[in-house]
Amino acid sequence: MTRAIVLVLDSFGIGAAPDAERFGDAGADTLGHIAAACAKGECDGTGRRGPLALPNLARLGLFHAHRESTGAWAEDVEVPNEVIGAYGHAGEISSGKDTPSGHWEIAGVPVRFDWGYFLDREESFPPELLAALIREGELPGVLGNCHASGTEIIARFGEEHMASGKPIVYTSADSVLQIAAHEESFGLARLHALCETARRLLEPYNIGRVIARPFVGQSAADFTRTANRRDYSVEPPAPTVLQKLCDDGGEVFAIGKIADIYAHCGVTRTLKASGHDALMDATLAALDEAGERSLVMTNFVDFDTLYGHRRDVTGYATALEAFDVRLPELLAKLRDDDLLVITADHGCDPTWHGTDHTRERVPVLALGAGLAPGSLGARDTFADIGQSLAAHLGLPPMADGTSFIGFDPLAA
């Protein structure tokens, strides 16, 4: 039985990338800075205490990979005597540090072109774009029109939005246009339709994603975003390993945001779930069903959305530890020739300035498929994962990446 399981811990970087300076991110280190905050007791509180405890990820080689990436052990973490996984750290060759670029590169298709960006922090969108959105969406106007953190902007404009019917349109350092609107007063279906209109109007602007950001609540004090977020991504620029597997008769189980991120290209089954426990449950259920030549791929989004962008170090540490506790359930389901890969799509250091992603190297933790425990070293591109998946699943080689299947750390 040849199957592959890829878990993307959204935003879990393990140290600044060599080109981080270009992004204003030199020195960023999502894992390292979370561990340092835990070591100082800054993350003690409800539910957790003390140094960052990730014993299961550690046995797969997480802390070893982080040390190879940064040159130093994460502060006060317990390093296991024995590592069972093949571990490495990978840099990104895609031009951006956004979610689609990271995921597509993981699947063997780096983004070499430059995305369009709305760079101005205020009055961010071209007037003609907003005019078309207002006209086609039959809107009384829009609010926002700036760079913002999504929770902060609904607190700032949510009440005015409910009173006026004007949706909140904002962006970030990513190639993205986001629309926040109240699920009840504006309507969820109407928000989704508006995002589809925006997706069409953005054709000339080369923007990666439109994101619908519905929320509920009555006032700034209690507005809450819901799980009905939807991402409208453009299609990957070339067939990913997901697509190649589908085209070759295999199955791809896309769990959580995965289907949206790949614009539904190369997906045979979509499983939605909200929250990391539900995402892990869906992953385990998919593994029970997945047959020969299946890929099960899950995005654990809360690391990024609830903690990284919110600069919530304690929340991030707590979520990592909760993920680690669930990991043995998944390991118990692996068959001998399954390949498990745990990785990330970019960083989002919760101690960093601003609220954007950080350009970082990501962990590549691999288990199974006859891989010997030990270091896979520094990988130049996330596409090494896609190339390895292609090799493992019996597909022709991808154009990018170097497979680590059969890599012998002792010979390297």
Ligand SMILES: O=P(O)(O)O[C@H]1O[C@H](CO)[C@@H](O)[C@H]1O
């Ligand atoms: O601040 P929120 O709305 O969570 O948005 C963040 O999430 C988007 C997708 O990762 C990014 O572009 C960033 O702006």
Ligand SMILES: [Mn+2]
């Ligand atoms: Mn992401």
Ligand SMILES: [Mn+2]
């Ligand atoms: Mn993000």
